[in-house]
Amino acid sequence: MATSKVLQPLNAHNEAYEPPMISLTAVPESDEPPVVKERQWQWARPQVEGEGPCARGGHTATLVGPTDAQKPSARIVIFGGHYDGGAGAGFIYLNDTHILDIDENTWTVPRCRGTAPLPRYSHSAALVGSRVVYFGGKGKDSCFRDLHALDTSNYTWFQGPSSGGAPSARHGHTANLHGTRLFVFGGTCSGKYFGDLHCLDLASMAWSCPATQGPKPTPRCGHAALLAGESLLIHGGFCMDTPDIATKDNSGDLLKNAYCNDVRVLDLNRMLWSRLRTHGSPPTGRFSHTATLSEDDAVIFGGWGGNSAPAPGVAFALRGKVAEDETKQPTASEEQTCDYCWTLRTSDMQWVANRYVGAPPTKRYGHTTTAIGPHLIIFGGWDGGKPLNDVVVLRDRSVAERAGEEEFFVEGESPAPGAASEYVEDDFELETAEHGG
Numbered sequence: 414m415a416t417s418k419v420l421q422p423l424n425a426h427n428e429a430y431e432p433p434m435i436s437l438t439a440v441p442e443s444d445e446p447p448v449v450k451e452r453q454w455q456w457a458r459p460q461v462e463g464e465g466p467c468a469r470g471g472h473t474a475t476l477v478g479p480t481d482a483q484k485p486s487a488r489i490v491i492f493g494g495h496y497d498g499g500a501g502a503g504f505i506y507l508n509d510t511h512i513l514d515i516d517e518n519t520w521t522v523p524r525c526r527g528t529a530p531l532p533r534y535s536h537s538a539a540l541v542g543s544r545v546v547y548f549g550g551k552g553k554d555s556c557f558r559d560l561h562a563l564d565t566s567n568y569t570w571f572q573g574p575s576s577g578g579a580p581s582a583r584h585g586h587t588a589n590l591h592g593t594r595l596f597v598f599g600g601t602c603s604g605k606y607f608g609d610l611h612c613l614d615l616a617s618m619a620w621s622c623p624a625t626q627g628p629k630p631t632p633r634c635g636h637a638a639l640l641a642g643e644s645l646l647i648h649g650g651f652c653m654d655t656p657d658i659a660t661k662d663n664s665g666d667l668l669k670n671a672y673c674n675d676v677r678v679l680d681l682n683r684m685l686w687s688r689l690r691t692h693g694s695p696p697t698g699r700f701s702h703t704a705t706l707s708e709d710d711a712v713i714f715g716g717w718g719g720n721s722a723p724a725p726g727v728a729f730a731l732r733g734k735v736a737e738d739e740t741k742q743p744t745a746s747e748e749q750t751c752d753y754c755w756t757l758r759t760s761d762m763q764w765v766a767n768r769y770v771g772a773p774p775t776k777r778y779g780h781t782t783t784a785i786g787p788h789l790i791i792f793g794g795w796d797g798g799k800p801l802n803d804v805v806v807l808r809d810r811s812v813a814e815r816a817g818e819e820e821f822f823v824e825g826e827s828p829a830p831g832a833a834s835e836y837v838e839d840d841f842e843l844e845t846a847e848h849g850g
Contacts, residue, residue, distance in 0.1 A: 458805060470778070471701075526570065544565065606634055702716025708809075712756050791805045
């Protein structure tokens with residue numbers, strides 16, 4: 414029987430941790446707006462060898478650097494998640510670990526030592542040196558408030574010390590590392606929504622609730638958070654003040670205000686909250702999306718919003734909404750935009766609907782997006798009718814053409830736009846419960 418290893422205070426210094434020194438502050442009004450370069454994006458599907466994870470959403474994906482000097486390798490660690498097991502089975506919660514090797518274009522399943530966390534989804538993950546630190550999440554019967562770490566140098570699980578100062582059990586929260594401090598914000602559990610901020614000092618493994626100034630964000634879950642320099646950016650999320658609001662009117666009119674589209678910023682030096690003033694038309698409110706820093710742009714992808722009618726309760730259905738207009742099929746080289754891929758340019762705080770070529774992936778939420786250089790790697794999620802397990806790359810064409818790129822980002826170009834839905838749908842098979850945790 415595997416024994417639990419206790420997570421000791423960590424050396425949170427991470428040589429790979431070099432947050433971009435950009436300022437998330439509103440740009441003053443000017444008659445001459447700053448000159449910005451519009452980025453050129455392209456969708457691609459890499460050909461990845463090996464048996465990948467079963468379809469899922471609510472998992473985490475963490476980029477880790479090389480551990481072997483003789484064989485450098487960039488890897489994405491996938492952990493947990495869940496999927497609907499079908500009639501009578503309910504949701505199947507997962508606690509498996511998979512590795513996507515970017516340099517080798519392969520999926521592998523590591524042989525982990527120690528005791529893995531209980532199966533869960535909607536937990537958080539943050540890289541601390543060579544260890545991925547996990548907190549919270551929701552399992553079959555309850556939410557969690559436990560702390561775990563996976564050492565990716567030898568794939569050993571560690572159990573975090575119990576602490577009375579830890580945040581209450583929750584899922585749908587975020588956790589971001591800044592120096593030696595891990596900041597946990599928001600989340601939900603049993604119908605209650607949180608807007609609290611907690612901090613784990615990794616040098617002492619002690620939790621605290623730091624005092625902040627300024628207008629705090631409203632409680633929410635399923636928001637997206639990213640670190641840019643000395644600022645923590647929070648975007649979107651969901652908060653249903655009245656628990657039965659979704660059952661009162663399935664038109665969605667009562668529910669639409671539950672989806673947030675605001676941008677809140679916490680200055681980590683002054684611990685000051687502020688609401689960021691942006692320019693242009695922002696994306697609609699949404700939750701379970703991703704916000705990922707690519708160069709100095711915050712790229713928003715996916716999510717579920719209040720612009721479509723919800724199914725009973727809060728089991729949102731996206732069936733039938735994959736294509737905005739199925740009669741229009743652009744050519745492979747024709748630039749397009751869509752309502753689920755946006756950029757907030759931090760150079761001028763302008764919202765931009767991303768323009769791209771190639772066939773975009775299926776609409777989704779509960780997926781993950783990982784940045785490698787300027788490129789973004791998207792895995793899994795739910796489309797409302799089923800979970801997904803595809804790997805899709807959003808390439809920055811301008812950077813790729815200028816500097817060249819790894820094979821992962823160029824192998825397997827996007828299919829013809831007319832085959833976009835077929836590519837995803839026909840290759841998909843719903844895995845059985847034997848893949849569960």
